[in-house]
Amino acid sequence: MRRAPHGEGRDRLMYGALLDAVRGLRWRARRVSRIAVPGIHPSRVRGTSAEFTEYRPYRQGDDLRRIDWKLFARSDRAHVRISEERAVTPTYLLLDASASMAFPDGVGSKWTLAQQMAVALASVAHSGGDPVGLMVAGNPRATISPRTRRGIVAEVIQKVEDVPVTGSSPLAPALMAAARTASRIAIVSDFLGDLDDTSRLARELIAAGRDVHALHVIAAEELNPPRAVSLVTDPEVSDVRRYMADSVRDEYLRSYAEWRESTATRWLGSGAAYRTIVVGREPVSHSVRRVVRDEPNASRAG
Amino acid sequence: MSFLAPGFLVAAVVGALGVVALHFIVTRRPRALAFPTARFVPDVPVAARARSIQLSDLLLLAVRVLMILLAGGALARPIFPPQRERVVRVIAADVSGSVENVAETRDSVRALFRPGDAVVQFDTAARLVESPDSIGVRSGVTTHGSLSVGLIGALRAGSRVRNGADSVELVVVSPATLAERDRATAGIRAQWPGRGRLVRVAAKAAADNRVSQATQVEFLSVSRPRLAIPRNRIDTVGAVVADGHVVVAPFERRWRFVSDSLAHARVIARWVDGEAAAIEWDSASTCTRSVAVPIDNSGDMPLRPSFVDFRVALAKSCARAVSGPDPDAATMLASAGHLAAATHFPPSKDVDSPLARWLAAIAIALAIVDMILRRPRNVESEQ
Numbered sequence: 001m002r003r004a005p006h007g008e009g010r011d012r013l014m015y016g017a018l019l020d021a022v023r024g025l026r027w028r029a030r031r032v033s034r035i036a037v038p039g040i041h042p043s044r045v046r047g048t049s050a051e052f053t054e055y056r057p058y059r060q061g062d063d064l065r066r067i068d069w070k071l072f073a074r075s076d077r078a079h080v081r082i083s084e085e086r087a088v089t090p091t092y093l094l095l096d097a098s099a100s101m102a103f104p105d106g107v108g109s110k111w112t113l114a115q116q117m118a119v120a121l122a123s124v125a126h127s128g129g130d131p132v133g134l135m136v137a138g139n140p141r142a143t144i145s146p147r148t149r150r151g152i153v154a155e156v157i158q159k160v161e162d163v164p165v166t167g168s169s170p171l172a173p174a175l176m177a178a179a180r181t182a183s184r185i186a187i188v189s190d191f192l193g194d195l196d197d198t199s200r201l202a203r204e205l206i207a208a209g210r211d212v213h214a215l216h217v218i219a220a221e222e223l224n225p226p227r228a229v230s231l232v233t234d235p236e237v238s239d240v241r242r243y244m245a246d247s248v249r250d251e252y253l254r255s256y257a258e259w260r261e262s263t264a265t266r267w268l269g270s271g272a273a274y275r276t277i278v279v280g281r282e283p284v285s286h287s288v289r290r291v292v293r294d295e296p297n298a299s300r301a302g
Numbered sequence: 303m304s305f306l307a308p309g310f311l312v313a314a315v316v317g318a319l320g321v322v323a324l325h326f327i328v329t330r331r332p333r334a335l336a337f338p339t340a341r342f343v344p345d346v347p348v349a350a351r352a353r354s355i356q357l358s359d360l361l362l363l364a365v366r367v368l369m370i371l372l373a374g375g376a377l378a379r380p381i382f383p384p385q386r387e388r389v390v391r392v393i394a395a396d397v398s399g400s401v402e403n404v405a406e407t408r409d410s411v412r413a414l415f416r417p418g419d420a421v422v423q424f425d426t427a428a429r430l431v432e433s434p435d436s437i438g439v440r441s442g443v444t445t446h447g448s449l450s451v452g453l454i455g456a457l458r459a460g461s462r463v464r465n466g467a468d469s470v471e472l473v474v475v476s477p478a479t480l481a482e483r484d485r486a487t488a489g490i491r492a493q494w495p496g497r498g499r500l501v502r503v504a505a506k507a508a509a510d511n512r513v514s515q516a517t518q519v520e521f522l523s524v525s526r527p528r529l530a531i532p533r534n535r536i537d538t539v540g541a542v543v544a545d546g547h548v549v550v551a552p553f554e555r556r557w558r559f560v561s562d563s564l565a566h567a568r569v570i571a572r573w574v575d576g577e578a579a580a581i582e583w584d585s586a587s588t589c590t591r592s593v594a595v596p597i598d599n600s601g602d603m604p605l606r607p608s609f610v611d612f613r614v615a616l617a618k619s620c621a622r623a624v625s626g627p628d629p630d631a632a633t634m635l636a637s638a639g640h641l642a643a644a645t646h647f648p649p650s651k652d653v654d655s656p657l658a659r660w661l662a663a664i665a666i667a668l669a670i671v672d673m674i675l676r677r678p679r680n681v682e683s684e685q
Contacts, residue, residue, distance in 0.1 A: 100338035192338055222339045232337035241334075242343035255342040 015119050015157055021285035025124045027292040029089045029184060030211050030273060055079040089211070090131040090146040092182035093118045094174055095160065096189030097138030099235035102165040103219055110217045113279045114188040115160040117215060120288040121186055122156045133182065134159055137174035137189075139167045146181055168236035172197035179205045186213040186291070191263055193236070203270035212272040213291060216263065219279050222256065225249065304465060306379040306649055314374020318367045325363045362675050369668035376661035381465070389641060390467035391419040394456045396476030397439050398425035398447025402504035408437045410475045410501050418466055420459035424448070426565065428455025430462070445566055445583075446481035449474070449631070453490040460494075460642065461650035469641035472498030477505030478631035485546070488634055496642025500635040505627060528592040529563035529581065532556060542579045542595055544571035545615035549608050557594040571595065571616060580616060591616060 058067055058078035066080040095118055101111040122132045131146035134156050142163050144155055171187065172194050178185050185205070187198070191214075202212045225232075225244055234240035244252065260276070267274035273294060277287045305311055337343075395411045397404050411421060412434040421431045423438075425447040431437055452474060460470050472494050476482065491498075526532070533556060541550045559567075559578045570591065571580035580593040593616060603609055 099336075103336060103338045105336075190338060192341075219338070222337075225337070230333060230335045230337075232335050232340040232343060234340040235336040235338060237341070240340050242340050242345055244335075244337070244340075244343055248344045248346060252339075252343045255344075256339055259342060 015116070018116055018120050018284055019123050019153070021283070022120045022124050022288050023127070025289065025292050026128050027091075027121070027124045027130070028294075030294060053082045056082050088130050088148075089125075089184045090133070090182045091121075091125045091184040091186065092133045092135055092146060092178035093121055093156070094171065094178050094185055094187045094189075095134070095136045095138075095163075096169075096171055096187070096191075096193065097136045097142075097163050097165050098168050098193055099166050100168075100190055100192045101217070103235065104221050108280055110190055110219050110279055111165045113217055113277065113284065116284045117188050117217075117277070117287065117291075118160055119153065119157050120284060121291065123153050124288065124292055125184075126153055130184075132156070133178070135174050135178045136160070136163045137169045137171050138163055138165065139169050141169070141174060143177075168193060170194040170197065172201050175201055175205070179210055182210070184211040184213070186215060188215045188217060190217050190219075195263065195266070199266045199270055202267070202272055206271040212270075214267040214272045214274045215287075215291065216260075216267075216274065216276045217279065218260075218276055220281065223253075223278065225252065303380050303382055305375075306381060306655065308378055310374050310377035314371050314378075317374070318370045321366050321370060322363065325359065362672065365668050365672050365675060369665050369672060372661045372665040372668065376658045376665060379655040379658045380661075381655050381657070385466070387418050387467045389469045389471055390463045391416065391471045391473050392456045392459045392463065393419060393421045394428075394452040394472070394474045394476070395421060395423045395434075395437050396425070396447050396449075396452060396474070396478075396482070396503070397423045397437060398445065398482065400446045400477050400479045400482055400505055402477070402506050404437070404439050406503045407475050408434055410503055411437060414473055414475070414501065418463065420463050422452065422455035422459050424452035424455050426451060428452055428458075430455070430459055440565075445568065446479065447476070448484065448487075449476065449478065449482045449635075450484055450487045450490050452476065453487065453494065457490075457493060457647070458650070460644075460647040464644040464647040464649065467644050470496070470644055470647065471641050472496070472635075473501060474498065474635050475501045475503060477503055478628050478635070479505050480628045483628050483631065491634055491637070494637075494642060495646035497637045497639050498635050500632045502627065502632075527557055527594045528590070529567065529583075530557035530559050530592060530594050533558050539573045539575060539577075541574040542571055542612070543574065544580065544612050547608060547611040547615050549603075549606070549612045551603050551609075554596055555594075556596060559592075559594065567592075571612075 062080050068081045125132045131148045133146035134144040136142040230244050232244045395407050415434045428451050567581040567583035569578045573579045582591040
């Protein structure tokens, strides 16, 4: 189990450079929002705001107050005035806090990267006026409901620093809980847990209009394991004890690559925005830019 | 610095090299590593054995190598030899009843003695003394001395001084009477690998070294022989020797002569293991012999020629020339040729090596350190 030391001041100092690096970024919604609350994202709701878009012939059922009477007087035909509405996108950051995320041991772990991604994305979403919440699929599950209030980023920092990284907690129930109040969900995980359930649920949520980002965190050691002979054990499944040696290394690399390919295919097929992020391969701020700008992977993992 | 038993040091070096080799080829079970993607490693029985080309656990290796070398060094018994002289003397000083005045012997030795020399005083036994001033008469010893005993003591002393000289000279300070010479004397002298010399001192007056005419033999006694005491445990010995005549038979030894008796008597027969089987001593005008050889008259042993010769040797008269200097002694002791080279003497095993004790103590301390170093590792492996 790994737990970071406490201290809000230390936390701010730790994440200060990262927050500076992502300042000014906007995380635009990939899908039109159904929420009527004014925000920066395009909304399905056509309202009466001052941002005029077009005229449309009046149809039975339209609100009579939206008829442009001056145009009716000039053309003798009734048209309604259509304007563009902007809405907010409640965002949930869903973090996988299972034991496999604590690899490798130390500050260069997948969990450290997940923490930084969560804080940076929370900051970006919050600066865009979106409510931001955090859900950590761990034991116990930690939750911060989406809020737009000041200090929400500091709360996220505090929460991710307090969470123990241990055990094996499924992502799917947490994803289901997050989808109740969020339009956009960013999953930061290594997807070594309940991938089938999670991706199936994500497909359903996307079909229902949710915006899902799957951020696949990979450790460099997993892509290039050390050549020294070692007995490797799965931190989440105690039965899995295998010998890593040169004779089986190529087979491991091939199997792992195939699994990553199938995982990417599965997420992309479900309509999610899928990104692989390798620990230490690029600055975290670059990874955040790729996510919020909906850019493809900078390079293929491995 | 030199070593009294350098073989142990060589063995220690070989052992240390063995330990280093073991640290090179040590095999270990691969350490368990938490690896999240372990499920993608093929589940095949990998019998991999890693051979490290690096030394493992340098601290433990250093402790072990040092411990072995120090233990070997302690067993090799290092000594710091004194400053080497060209020639040292081994002076055998006669303090037996044959000497008229022991002070004369002491003065002669003092005149001959130089730093680094060894002094052996002898009568019926030999003893190394530190200086001429330490020479003295053993209490209760009034019999003739034995040149053979003195020469054996000199040979042992030669081993002690071999590291401090190139050559060793033998000097015997003695009256060298006929009574002090026996059949073994010439043979023992021949073992001294060089020339020597005899410094004669005055022998005791002939009145004391009288010739015994009458001989009384207490032979084949069924009761306790005179001056003998019962043995604590009766044992069996295979042969007895008297004047060159050997009788081989399973003798049952019931008696033994104590050292006090031997101080005033001469041994005339010995068991095959060297113990006295018969002694004689002079009293007034009589020479008395006490024989502790049991005879089984029911067998044929009394009829054997070897036993007959043995019996004649014991029964012959004590009358012999025991007074006056031995005219051949000087020639026999001096010999000719070069001085004995120090290297001809075997290294002495009686030399004290204080450094060996310190080395052994440090080696034991390192053994304890070795156990302490290994303990945390065992606990870790149990976890």
